Every structure is written in C-alpha cells, then in structure tokens.
Amino acid sequence: MSYVDEVLATVQQKDASQPEFIQAVSEVLESLRPVIEANEAKFRKEALLERIVEPDRQIMFRVPWVDDQGQMQVNRGFRVQFNNAIGPYKGGLRFRNNVNLGIIKFLGFEQIFKNSLTGLPIGGGKGGSDFDPKGKSDREIMAFCQSFMTELSKHIGADVDVPAGDIGVGGREIGYLFGQYKRIRGLYEGVLTGKGLEFGGSLVRTEATGYGLLYLTREMLRCNGKDIAGKTVVISGAGNVAIYAAQKAMQLGAKVVTMSDSTGWIYDPDGIDLEAIKEIKEVKRLRLSEYVTYRPNSQYTEGGNVWSVPCDVALPCATQNELDLDDAKALVANGCFAVAEGANMPTTLDATAYLQENGVLFAPGKAANAGGVATSALEMTQNSERLSWTFEEVDAKLESIMVAIFHKMDEASKRYGMEGNYVAGANIAGFEKVASAMIAQGM
Structure with a gap:
C-alpha cells in the first residue's frame, strides 16, 4: 500500500464521523501523489503526512448565554489550531447551526494550504460555533460573543492565533469579540481581523x-x-x-x-x-x-x-x-x-x-478565495506597524497576491506534468512550502 493510501485509510478510520474533513484530506492527498511518491522515503521517515492531517490541537468548549427572555442558552464553541509551521494560526470563525468539529477541521485543513499560497507568514486554523445569529437581537449576539470570547481568549493572541470572520460573523460580531478580548486580557493588539476601521481594521477587507x-x-x-x-x-x-x-x-x-x-x-x-x-x-x-x-x-x-x-x-x-x-x-x-x-x-x-x-x-x-485571508494578513501587518494604508494601496497588494497565486498553481501543475489541473497545482504549491518548513523545524 502506498504512503498516501495508508494515511487516507488511517484518517477514514479515526475520523469516520467527519465526512467533510475526510473529503478535504482525500482531495488534497490524492492530488499530491506525484510529489509524495517522488519524496516517499523522506516523508515517511518524517511522518510528514500523519503530522499534517492531525491538528496541533482541537479546542471545544461550552458557551452559555442569556437570551432576551431571560432564558439561559448553551452552545458549543470550537477552535482548531491546525498548523503553524509558517506563521501564527489564521482562519475565520463560523457561527451557523450546522457547525461541528468535522466541518471546522475541514476548513482548518484547507486553510493551511490557502494561507501558504498567499506567500504571507500565516498558518492554518479555524473556529466557530453552532450558534446561529439569524433572528437574534444585537443584545443576544453581544451576550453570546462575550461568552464565546471569554473562553477563546485563553488560546489566541496576535502572535499565536488570529481569528477572523466567516459565515455568520461580520463586523458586528468581530466588534463584540474584540471588545471582550481587550476587556479580559488588557491588551490592545491585532488579535482579530475584520475589525472596524475605527479600531484597527483595514480598508478592502469587506470586499x-x-x-x-x-x-x-x-x-x-x-x-x-x-x-x-x-x-x-x-x-x-x-x-x-x-x-x-x-x-x-x-x-x-x-x-x-x-x-x-x-x-x-x-x-x-x-x-x-x-x-x-x-x-x-x-x-x-x-x-x-x-x-x-x-x-x-x-x-x-x-x-x-x-x-x-x-x-x-x-x-x-x-x-x-x-x-x-x-x-x-x-x-x-x-x-x-x-x-x-x-x-x-x-x-x-x-x-x-x-x-x-x-x-x-x-x-x-x-x-x-484566498483574498480574504490575504487581506486579513495585510490588516495584521498594519496593526503591527500601527499604520493604516489607503484603499488603493491595499487593493493593489490584493490584486498582486491573487495574480501570483494563479501563477504558483499554474507553474506547479506544469512542473508535475498536470498542466491546467489547477486543483493539483494549488495543493502542490501550498504543500511544498509547509512541508519544507515542517521538516526544517523538526518534530
């Protein structure tokens, strides 16, 4: 059995209840076969694939909050810190009633390679909750976000893990989350992206x-x-x-x-x-x-x-x-x-x-769709430098990054004899950078 098949079989056995995660891992590893076969002995010795499909940590926690009728509600919160070989964990928070650990793991796994493709120093992570903001009042959403961040704040930081928004998490939610982080940690830092322009956000992030x-x-x-x-x-x-x-x-x-x-x-x-x-x-x-x-x-x-x-x-x-x-x-x-x-x-x-x-x-x-996380990383840069770039500056950087991503996946597909297969090209280009960093850093 090939190395890829061994790892896929292990994932299917260990994570049988997580179809979205298995789908993501299968799609990536299948397209990486030419790269892995060319380096199989080295990758096996390093247990590289076993390490890359297993998150650094999976955090799951209870999120209690009180609705407008005074009733206590309880949701489940998640943060999967998947891989930080090339930079702090980076990935959005999704608030939707169908969110579960398997979906968060699939998103976090994809984020590793997406973030690598941007060329910026950011690792892969993802988080969220089965809380659905639809139909909730602003007060209810604030109560939920404050409770969610009370636990999440123990695990994130500007140089550790920098969440952003995703489905169900827009500027309103990010504002409440940031306010609670600042309140608890006593730090004013770029710990979240997608913030309002008044408190460290970046132009073009919405677009x-x-x-x-x-x-x-x-x-x-x-x-x-x-x-x-x-x-x-x-x-x-x-x-x-x-x-x-x-x-x-x-x-x-x-x-x-x-x-x-x-x-x-x-x-x-x-x-x-x-x-x-x-x-x-x-x-x-x-x-x-x-x-x-x-x-x-x-x-x-x-x-x-x-x-x-x-x-x-x-x-x-x-x-x-x-x-x-x-x-x-x-x-x-x-x-x-x-x-x-x-x-x-x-x-x-x-x-x-x-x-x-x-x-x-x-x-x-x-x-x-890497433009969102790319601009989030540009927001992190502006926060670190205490600067605010113009719309035109950020937009020009975004366009440059996206054009470069296309050429990275195009060139990778050609290098392995799969010209025009941009799925394989994107996976290979993203994987090579992360794999090299993981091997260089040891266990």
Missing part, C-alpha cells in the same frame, strides 16, 4: 474575498486566451463574498445574472441590481425573495440552485458541496467554460472531476 476571486479568475482566463469582459456570470450566495464578487465582475465588464440565499435564488436577465441586493441583505437583512419588488422583470425560485442558468463563468460563493455532479453536467451542457470557487469546497469531488474532464477551467477555493 477582499469577492474582489480577490475576480482578480484570480480574470488572470486564469487571460492566460487561457479569454477575457471576462462581456461574459455572462452566475453567482450563488448573497453574502459578503457573493456581493463583492458581483461588484468586481461588473466593474470588469461582465454581466451577473443570478444570486441566491438559503431559501431560493433570483435570475435577472438584465443583470443584477447590486444596490437592491445590498439594501435587502446588508441593510434590511431580508430574504432574497424581496428582490422582485425592486426588479419586476426578474424571477425568484424557491429552493434549488442557480447552476441551470446558461453562463460563461460560474462562481459558487455560498457554502460547501453546493455544486454537485448533476449541476456540473448542466453547466457544461450550457456552455460554461470556467468555474472559480468563492466559498470553501463548494464543488463536490465528482463534480470537480467532471468539469475538468470536460475542459472547464477550474480554480479551487484554496486559491480562488
């Missing part, structure tokens, strides 16, 4: 993941003889990533015709009205079904997803495993030639394989 997705997508298309201008784009999601991916796509001359949320999706043949979306989702915090009141010519569909709509480029920006094999077949049949992941692992493994087999350019999330 970063969506903008970065388009910078990488544009470079991928350009290097394959295509131009995003004039193309039709379908986007899933209606959160931070989707909104700013749509904004940048429009700025680059594309037409975005779909968006979605947890209840359904909209199709606007004339192009999405982004100001209406922002008012519905960011100001009023309503369901996307409200969009038809702004644009009567649009269509709202309850349930389902956007992948049946004909397009040139598809950008899944909602959540994991939202684009399956049937969706991939629909995209190919309708002429889609590029897919770039704005969410974390939104495409199933069989769907990814089908897209690649049918000549669709495919940029995996660990590369395509």
Whole structure:
C-alpha cells in the first residue's frame, strides 16, 4: 500500500464521523501523489503526512448565554489550531447551526494550504460555533460573543492565533469579540481581523474575498486566451463574498445574472441590481425573495440552485458541496467554460472531476478565495506597524497576491506534468512550502 493510501485509510478510520474533513484530506492527498511518491522515503521517515492531517490541537468548549427572555442558552464553541509551521494560526470563525468539529477541521485543513499560497507568514486554523445569529437581537449576539470570547481568549493572541470572520460573523460580531478580548486580557493588539476601521481594521477587507476571486479568475482566463469582459456570470450566495464578487465582475465588464440565499435564488436577465441586493441583505437583512419588488422583470425560485442558468463563468460563493455532479453536467451542457470557487469546497469531488474532464477551467477555493485571508494578513501587518494604508494601496497588494497565486498553481501543475489541473497545482504549491518548513523545524 502506498504512503498516501495508508494515511487516507488511517484518517477514514479515526475520523469516520467527519465526512467533510475526510473529503478535504482525500482531495488534497490524492492530488499530491506525484510529489509524495517522488519524496516517499523522506516523508515517511518524517511522518510528514500523519503530522499534517492531525491538528496541533482541537479546542471545544461550552458557551452559555442569556437570551432576551431571560432564558439561559448553551452552545458549543470550537477552535482548531491546525498548523503553524509558517506563521501564527489564521482562519475565520463560523457561527451557523450546522457547525461541528468535522466541518471546522475541514476548513482548518484547507486553510493551511490557502494561507501558504498567499506567500504571507500565516498558518492554518479555524473556529466557530453552532450558534446561529439569524433572528437574534444585537443584545443576544453581544451576550453570546462575550461568552464565546471569554473562553477563546485563553488560546489566541496576535502572535499565536488570529481569528477572523466567516459565515455568520461580520463586523458586528468581530466588534463584540474584540471588545471582550481587550476587556479580559488588557491588551490592545491585532488579535482579530475584520475589525472596524475605527479600531484597527483595514480598508478592502469587506470586499477582499469577492474582489480577490475576480482578480484570480480574470488572470486564469487571460492566460487561457479569454477575457471576462462581456461574459455572462452566475453567482450563488448573497453574502459578503457573493456581493463583492458581483461588484468586481461588473466593474470588469461582465454581466451577473443570478444570486441566491438559503431559501431560493433570483435570475435577472438584465443583470443584477447590486444596490437592491445590498439594501435587502446588508441593510434590511431580508430574504432574497424581496428582490422582485425592486426588479419586476426578474424571477425568484424557491429552493434549488442557480447552476441551470446558461453562463460563461460560474462562481459558487455560498457554502460547501453546493455544486454537485448533476449541476456540473448542466453547466457544461450550457456552455460554461470556467468555474472559480468563492466559498470553501463548494464543488463536490465528482463534480470537480467532471468539469475538468470536460475542459472547464477550474480554480479551487484554496486559491480562488484566498483574498480574504490575504487581506486579513495585510490588516495584521498594519496593526503591527500601527499604520493604516489607503484603499488603493491595499487593493493593489490584493490584486498582486491573487495574480501570483494563479501563477504558483499554474507553474506547479506544469512542473508535475498536470498542466491546467489547477486543483493539483494549488495543493502542490501550498504543500511544498509547509512541508519544507515542517521538516526544517523538526518534530
């Protein structure tokens, strides 16, 4: 049995109840086979794969808080510090009712390689809770965040572990979390990113993941003889990533015709009205079904997803495993030639394989959505230097990082005889840097 197969079998046995984590490990290790086979004796001796799939530590804790009716509630909190070979643990906090240890481990594992690809000194981690902010008052969210940070503060720090936001954790939540950290630890430091501009946040952080997705997508298309201008784009999601991916796509001359949320999706043949979306989702915090009141010519569909709509480029920006094999077949049949992941692992493994087999350019999330964590690292730099860069400065650095990420994965795929396989290229480029650092540092 090969080294890769041995480690995969061990993970499947030890973590059998964590399908998302097993999926992530399988996807990465399968694509790393050429690298591992070329260095098998060395990697075996170092137990490199066993070490890289096992987190440094997994922290799980109780989060008690009191709701507006005076009732005590209890949620579960998580922080998985996966790998700090190249820098402090870095990764977001996700507040959603389906969060569990397996999902946090999958996200943290992906974060190792994503963070490595940015070229910045940040390791991989992830955290969150099965608390759902939807429908909660500001006071309830503050109470939860303060209780959550009371425990989490024991395990993080500006040079140890720097969380950020993710699904369910925006500027409001980060503000409450930061305030509690400062209160407990008595330290004013860059321990969280995604902060408000008034207290150490960075310009472009809100837009970063969506903008970065388009910078990488544009470079991928350009290097394959295509131009995003004039193309039709379908986007899933209606959160931070989707909104700013749509904004940048429009700025680059594309037409975005779909968006979605947890209840359904909209199709606007004339192009999405982004100001209406922002008012519905960011100001009023309503369901996307409200969009038809702004644009009567649009269509709202309850349930389902956007992948049946004909397009040139598809950008899944909602959540994991939202684009399956049937969706991939629909995209190919309708002429889609590029897919770039704005969410974390939104495409199933069989769907990814089908897209690649049918000549669709495919940029995996660990590369395509790395703009968020890259700008978080730029926020950390500004905090350390007690500086604040302009929007244009940060945006230029973000664009440079995303273009470099594309070329790293492109070159890695070519180096191992897999030209055009950007999934393998991203995994290899991210892995090589982390593996080298782990070996250099010993056990």
